[in-house]
Amino acid sequence: MRATLAAATPSPTPSFNPDVVTPGVVGFLTILGITVVVVLLIVDMMRRIRRVRYRGEAEERAASAGRDEPPAL
Numbered sequence: 001m002r003a004t005l006a007a008a009t010p011s012p013t014p015s016f017n018p019d020v021v022t023p024g025v026v027g028f029l030t031i032l033g034i035t036v037v038v039v040l041l042i043v044d045m046m047r048r049i050r051r052v053r054y055r056g057e058a059e060e061r062a063a064s065a066g067r068d069e070p071p072a073l
Helices: 002-008 024-064
Strands: none
Touching: none
């Protein structure tokens, strides 16, 4: 019975053009561009967070030293 079903079921043949299905050079360049932009945004965000943290620490040191105004950066 199984042999009859296996023989009756045709095996699928690929009916697509691999050049149309794959992303190709355009897809690669798009992903590369998105990756570069994301890395640059992360670097910029870390720089800004570090700057805010240092300003907060400087204000805390100024407050603990008795000064009311933060030091000029």
